[in-house]
Amino acid sequence: MNVILVKNSLSENCHLFFSTLSNPTRLGIVELLREAPRNVTQLAETLHQEQSMISHNLKPLIRCRFVFVEKKWREHIYSLNRETMEPIFKIIDNHVEKYCPSKGSCLKINKKQTGER
Amino acid sequence: MNVILVKNSLSENCHLFFSTLSNPTRLGIVELLREAPRNVTQLAETLHQEQSMISHNLKPLIRCRFVFVEKKWREHIYSLNRETMEPIFKIIDNHVEKYCPSKGSCLKINKKQTGER
DNA sequence: CATTCATATGAATTAATCATCATATGACGG
DNA sequence: CCGTCATATGATGATTAATTCATATGAATG
Numbered sequence: 001m002n003v004i005l006v007k008n009s010l011s012e013n014c015h016l017f018f019s020t021l022s023n024p025t026r027l028g029i030v031e032l033l034r035e036a037p038r039n040v041t042q043l044a045e046t047l048h049q050e051q052s053m054i055s056h057n058l059k060p061l062i063r064c065r066f067v068f069v070e071k072k073w074r075e076h077i078y079s080l081n082r083e084t085m086e087p088i089f090k091i092i093d094n095h096v097e098k099y100c101p102s103k104g105s106c107l108k109i110n111k112k113q114t115g116e117r
Numbered sequence: 118m119n120v121i122l123v124k125n126s127l128s129e130n131c132h133l134f135f136s137t138l139s140n141p142t143r144l145g146i147v148e149l150l151r152e153a154p155r156n157v158t159q160l161a162e163t164l165h166q167e168q169s170m171i172s173h174n175l176k177p178l179i180r181c182r183f184v185f186v187e188k189k190w191r192e193h194i195y196s197l198n199r200e201t202m203e204p205i206f207k208i209i210d211n212h213v214e215k216y217c218p219s220k221g222s223c224l225k226i227n228k229k230q231t232g233e234r
Numbered sequence: 235c236a237t238t239c240a241t242a243t244g245a246a247t248t249a250a251t252c253a254t255c256a257t258a259t260g261a262c263g264g
Numbered sequence: 265c266c267g268t269c270a271t272a273t274g275a276t277g278a279t280t281a282a283t284t285c286a287t288a289t290g291a292a293t294g
Contacts, residue, residue: 053252
């Protein structure tokens with residue numbers, strides 16, 4: 001495999017950082033936890049996904065410390081690491097404002113790009 | 118396909134944002150452009166990758182406006198959108214400092230996780 | 235206008251990631 | 265200790281993304 005990333009460089013860290021956040025399910029989780037802490041079951045219900053899927057997707061979020069867990073009796077309460085996440089959202093917000101005003105292709109999810117050429 | 122992401126929500130924008138940056142080749146490009154603007158050939162040489170691969174990977178970076186192009190004679194000079202990228206790097210840096218001090222599993226790329234359990 | 239330099243494109247293979255289902259763990263209540 | 269509520273795990277098939285190779289475009293130069 002290619003050894004593109006310089007050892008201990010910022011971009012080495014960045015890879016896991018970004019790939020963890022580049023998934024719709026995980027972003028959905030983050031978005032919900034932004035409102036309030038929740039447990040897995042609540043997340044699964046609200047996102048209309050299987051519990052196991054939410055569980056699987058929570059793992060990388062926790063591993064990267066984007067989400068914290070607090071064990072409360074038989075429940076596990078998940079909460080967002082706001083200190084890291086809010087500034088990130090703000091940057092993206094600014095970026096979209098300034099560089100993707102129409103959002104036509106810049107940051108919009110256009111799957112299958114029907115008719116694009 | 119699942120419609121997890123709320124329409125026009127932040128996380129809808131975030132998906133392309135993050136997935137564009139969650140690739141080692143593209144992060145390598147970004148890291149180089151952080152030093153100085155370069156053309157495709159220079160990027161390919163420095164990263165020891167095929168020119169076509171760099172070209173392919175530049176496309177999403179440009180589409181998201183993380184990288185700008187300036188056409189100069191027969192060359193295309195690529196440069197980094199520092200306004201967006203530098204704050205991002207700073208946040209990650211802080212995050213790693215505070216939440217991943219040992220970096221053991223937090224943001225380290227541990228492919229194949231040999232022997233991990 | 236043929237050649238070379240610089241870059242882009244497309245199709246096809248390969249690789250990485252996800253979702254899914256079935257099942258396991260674990261803690262608590264009765 | 266049996267049931268059930270809450271969550272996690274593992275293996276596998278499916279989906280998506282990335283790399284590669286071959287080739288195309290395009291602009292300048294002799």
